[in-house]
Amino acid sequence: MCGIWGMLGAVGGVSPREQGLFLRIVGRGPDLTVLTQPHPGVHLGFHRLAIVMPGDTPSEQPIVGAGLSVVCNGELYNHAAIKAGSPLQLSNNGSDCAAIIHAFHKTGRNLSEACAMLDGVFAFLMSDEECVYVGRDPLGVRPLFYGYTQEGHLLFGSEAKSIVDVCVRVEYFPPGSCATIRMIDGRPQPFKPQKYYTVPPHADRFVTQEQAQTLIRDMLVSSVEKRLMGNRHFGFMLSGGLDSSLVAAIATKALKHKPVAFSVGFEDSPDLENARHVAQFLDIPHVVHVITPQDCLDIIPEVIYALETYEPAIVRCGIAHYLLCRHIAQVSDVKVLLSGEGADELFGSYAYMQKAPSAFHVHQEIHRRLALLHQYDVLRSDRATSCHGLEIRVPFLDKKFIDLVVRLPPQYKLQPQRVEKHILRAAFEDWLPREVLWRSKEGFGEALGKHDLGEIVNAHCNTIISDKRFAARHALFPDRTPETKEEFWYRELFEKVYGSDRMGHIIHTKVYRTAAWQLEEKENHTETPSRLAPARADEVLRLRRRSTGSTTLAGVA
Numbered sequence: 001m002c003g004i005w006g007m008l009g010a011v012g013g014v015s016p017r018e019q020g021l022f023l024r025i026v027g028r029g030p031d032l033t034v035l036t037q038p039h040p041g042v043h044l045g046f047h048r049l050a051i052v053m054p055g056d057t058p059s060e061q062p063i064v065g066a067g068l069s070v071v072c073n074g075e076l077y078n079h080a081a082i083k084a085g086s087p088l089q090l091s092n093n094g095s096d097c098a099a100i101i102h103a104f105h106k107t108g109r110n111l112s113e114a115c116a117m118l119d120g121v122f123a124f125l126m127s128d129e130e131c132v133y134v135g136r137d138p139l140g141v142r143p144l145f146y147g148y149t150q151e152g153h154l155l156f157g158s159e160a161k162s163i164v165d166v167c168v169r170v171e172y173f174p175p176g177s178c179a180t181i182r183m184i185d186g187r188p189q190p191f192k193p194q195k196y197y198t199v200p201p202h203a204d205r206f207v208t209q210e211q212a213q214t215l216i217r218d219m220l221v222s223s224v225e226k227r228l229m230g231n232r233h234f235g236f237m238l239s240g241g242l243d244s245s246l247v248a249a250i251a252t253k254a255l256k257h258k259p260v261a262f263s264v265g266f267e268d269s270p271d272l273e274n275a276r277h278v279a280q281f282l283d284i285p286h287v288v289h290v291i292t293p294q295d296c297l298d299i300i301p302e303v304i305y306a307l308e309t310y311e312p313a314i315v316r317c318g319i320a321h322y323l324l325c326r327h328i329a330q331v332s333d334v335k336v337l338l339s340g341e342g343a344d345e346l347f348g349s350y351a352y353m354q355k356a357p358s359a360f361h362v363h364q365e366i367h368r369r370l371a372l373l374h375q376y377d378v379l380r381s382d383r384a385t386s387c388h389g390l391e392i393r394v395p396f397l398d399k400k401f402i403d404l405v406v407r408l409p410p411q412y413k414l415q416p417q418r419v420e421k422h423i424l425r426a427a428f429e430d431w432l433p434r435e436v437l438w439r440s441k442e443g444f445g446e447a448l449g450k451h452d453l454g455e456i457v458n459a460h461c462n463t464i465i466s467d468k469r470f471a472a473r474h475a476l477f478p479d480r481t482p483e484t485k486e487e488f489w490y491r492e493l494f495e496k497v498y499g500s501d502r503m504g505h506i507i508h509t510k511v512y513r514t515a516a517w518q519l520e521e522k523e524n525h526t527e528t529p530s531r532l533a534p535a536r537a538d539e540v541l542r543l544r545r546r547s548t549g550s551t552t553l554a555g556v557a
Contacts, residue, residue, distance in 0.1 A: 001391035003028030005045030038069035041186025065090030074122025142174030142376030223398035235334035240274025243340025342396035349420035
């Protein structure tokens with residue numbers, strides 16, 4: 001995980017205030033900070049997190065050569081193949097991110113084709129004498145934001161907090177997109193991002209379930225193994241559920257040195273016992289971080305600042321994630337974490353998706369959820385991890401794995417009377433203890449303990465937000481008015497540090513209530529069967545990650 005930053009059009013240089021904004025994201029890369037001007041009117045900044053080894057000069061950025069300079073937050077797993085046979089001589093060519101310049105050269109400076117050639121996750125800024133080139137990975141696993149100042153300067157940053165104070169309006173650079181920005185007399189010209197990647201729209205892989213299971217197993221194993229690049233100690237965020245446990249099982253087999261499993265929860269959490277069981281089965285060290293309800297309440301302002309959102313679905317899950325990553329950074333030498341984000345979206349395993357009217361609707365919703373991932377689970381996993389100087393890798397969101405799974409027959413993902421993600425579980429028979437492999441899903445941080453985190457937060461909000469104050473919510477927040485006191489509190493905290501006037505429009509909310517079939521039912525004013533009824537506001541957060549086989553209401557994802 002690194003942090004990148006750019007300012008275009010500031011011919012007179014970067015002011016102390018703007019330098020201060022750049023330093024707001026130093027947590028993403030505490031091992032090296034660089035701010036340089038490679039071309040007139042172009043300033044590029046880089047914060048490095050050393051994954052290869054601290055002080056490794058070949059991995060420093062900007063990477064320079066062939067008249068180009070690039071800074072990148074990413075990992076490119078096919079960098080060796082791209083570099084092979086290239087005649088270019090680059091500074092810091094040992095970095096995997098040097099492959100961006102090589103790909104650009106190999107494709108005849110075709111930016112779209114160069115981005116499509118990259119296998120990995122990335123957000124980059126690259127410049128030459130005439131243009132600045134921007135690219136972001138297919139699903140937006142690595143973040144990138146931009147905005148214009150009153151003076152017409154164009155800023156880019158890995159996080160919105162690094163540019164929001166001086167920009168009129170902040171936008172996210174769209175996933176799976178790239179852009180060429182012409183520079184004339186050191187000033188940026190208008191640009192429009194162009195798509196180079198879309199999730200395959202059709203379910204056109206007509207294979208049997210047994211064949212699909214073999215393909216899923218082989219592809220996921222490959223996806224995990226390619227993400228073991230680097231020589232720092234690896235770890236896992238282990239919830240004891242299916243997705244994180246599968247990633248841990250695959251990586252443990254592939255690594256020479258034992259990785260470390262990390263789990264978080266309240267003292268009475270049954271999930272901690274499940275995680276311990278997995279760690280014992282894999283014979284790997286297991287670090288448990290026990291937290292209290294008060295720890296969760298106290299950290300919420302920090303979490304909202306880190307996550308840059310007020311969406312409760314993200315904040316609740318982000319609390320445990322943030323506390324665990326802070327603990328990992330304090331007590332271990334692990335710098336790279338592998339996690340199971342993306343599996344629920346790919347296999348349609350959320351509770352409301354398993355209640356869809358048909359497999360076709362599930363297929364549609366999978367595409368919608370993948371398009372929004374960069375505003376939900378991917379956002380949370382990036383921000384809650386990177387601010388502690390850690391890097392997270394998500395094998396389920398490998399481009400080739402996505403291409404496989406979304407094209408499988410949708411009926412393989414909606415199988416009545418079977419546990420969700422049945423096809424994934426069946427593909428890894430004997431890789432995990434049977435009671436873990438076939439256990440109904442619980443999200444990471446969901447089973448924090450016998451006490452429901454949602455109830456804890458709601459009780460706290462009832463003590464700090466009066467009914468009179470809450471009654472004024474429509475006047476205070478006319479756009480996306482909070483429906484609960486919990487939402488009201490999160491919104492207040494967000495407004496204090498960011499403000500909706502500049503970046504509120506890039507925050508997506510209520511994803512669990514806006515599936516295609518739910519909207520159709522509302523628009524048609526039809527009598528909705530109870531199994532398909534959209535959940536009430538206070539139920540959405542509880543239901544969104546509960547499996548169809550679960551009998552308890554969960555607090556956070």
